[in-house]
Amino acid sequence: MSLPASVRLVEVGPRDGLQNEARQIDTATKIELIARLSSAGLRHIEAASFVSPRWVPQMADGAQVMAGLSRQQGVTYAALTPNLQGLEAALAAGVDEVAVFSAASESFTQKNINCSIAESIERFVPVIERAQEAGIQVRGYVSTVLGCPYQGEIAPEQVAAVSRDLYQLGCYEISLGDTLGCGTPIAAKRMLEAVQREVPLTHLAAHFHNTYGQALANLYALLEEGLSIIDSSVAGLGGCPYAKGASGNVATEDVVYLLHGLGIHTGVDLAQLAATGRWISTQLQRPLASQVGLALTTDTTQGA
Numbered sequence: 509m510s511l512p513a514s515v516r517l518v519e520v521g522p523r524d525g526l527q528n529e530a531r532q533i534d535t536a537t538k539i540e541l542i543a544r545l546s547s548a549g550l551r552h553i554e555a556a557s558f559v560s561p562r563w564v565p566q567m568a569d570g571a572q573v574m575a576g577l578s579r580q581q582g583v584t585y586a587a588l589t590p591n592l593q594g595l596e597a598a599l600a601a602g603v604d605e606v607a608v609f610s611a612a613s614e615s616f617t618q619k620n621i622n623c624s625i626a627e628s629i630e631r632f633v634p635v636i637e638r639a640q641e642a643g644i645q646v647r648g649y650v651s652t653v654l655g656c657p658y659q660g661e662i663a664p665e666q667v668a669a670v671s672r673d674l675y676q677l678g679c680y681e682i683s684l685g686d687t688l689g690c691g692t693p694i695a696a697k698r699m700l701e702a703v704q705r706e707v708p709l710t711h712l713a714a715h716f717h718n719t720y721g722q723a724l725a726n727l728y729a730l731l732e733e734g735l736s737i738i739d740s741s742v743a744g745l746g747g748c749p750y751a752k753g754a755s756g757n758v759a760t761e762d763v764v765y766l767l768h769g770l771g772i773h774t775g776v777d778l779a780q781l782a783a784t785g786r787w788i789s790t791q792l793q794r795p796l797a798s799q800v801g802l803a804l805t806t807d808t809t810q811g812a
């Protein structure tokens with residue numbers, strides 16, 4: 509067992525966390541959430557999506573969110589861009605990094621971005637070229653890596669093939685999404701093993717939802733394999749509009765508590781993060797979906 513000494517956290521709450529909220533969230537709340545997250549020590553924050561507002565209305569104010577940020581030094585403010593139109597909008601808004609997104613499942617890709625996996629890869633070619641010209645890095649997401657809401661089981665080799673294609677196109681990092689949150693540790697390890705044959709481990713991130721309560725167990729399994737980049741969402745916010753029934757991402761508070769307990773450095777102040785989780789849950793009028801966040805509201809002896 510060789511656990512990493514530190515983990516880089518990618519906070520996806522302001523994007524993945526909020527994109528599925530039914531009630532429109534005002535831009536000022538999104539901006540304040542991002543500010544609080546950076547104050548808590550998060551250094552990589554997915555702040556917006558430049559996708560079709562017809563498909564995901566909640567993310568329609570990406571440009572205003574970016575314009576309203578008081579940027580902290582050393583923080584990367586990233587956004588999703590499914591095509592050139594999104595990329596141009598993101599560049600105009602001043603994002604630091606963009607992400608393209610496909611999936612290991614054909615059906616999910618059709619539902620999510622209205623094209624096949626092969627078409628998505630073709631569509632990303634000019635997006636990545638243009639982003640590189642503009643001097644910004646591109647992350648690549650592969651969704652449904654441990655199961656698909658429409659197709660069921662997904663072969664690890666299929667995840668590996670899409671990851672390889674995105675990496676070869678120029679994505680500097682591939683984030684592996686258990687969109688449905690249905691994976692278990694051995695399946696997660698098998699999937700990682702297959703992907704590692706195509707993409708170096710240091711360029712892989714885990715992006716796990718917690719629908720079946722397995723996300724922390726799955727993350728621990730991959731930490732044991734040496735994975736050191738984790739996506740998570742404050743207060744366990746989130747869900748994908750095209751994966752019905754899927755719950756939020758693993759809560760950042762829960763991940764930080766686990767990592768600190770393992771002696772792994774994150775740079776995050778857990779108490780401040782937990783306060784942010786409570787704050788945003790109150791703003792959204794939804795129950796706090798972080799076990800650690802809940803524990804810290806009653807047990808103030810637990811610090812970082």
Ligand SMILES: CC(C)(COP(=O)([O-])OP(=O)([O-])OC[C@H]1O[C@@H](n2cnc3c(N)ncnc32)[C@H](O)[C@@H]1OP(=O)([O-])[O-])[C@@H](O)C(=O)NCCC(=O)NCCSC(=O)C[C@@](C)(O)CC(=O)[O-]
Nearest residue numbers: 558559560563564590593594620621622649651685687748
């Ligand atoms: C990809 C498209 C645009 C294709 O959608 P389409 O309808 O095939 O696009 P189109 O090119 O035919 O254009 C149709 C209309 O959309 C507009 N349009 C076109 N592109 C843009 C854009 N970028 N920004 C703003 N508007 C845009 C375009 O201008 C046009 O407007 P009209 O002329 O009809 O008025 C659409 O399917 C889409 O926006 N999908 C995004 C879905 C999404 O955001 N899903 C959630 C994020 S993925 C996720 O959550 C998973 C992840 C990443 O977290 C990992 C995991 O958990 O697994």
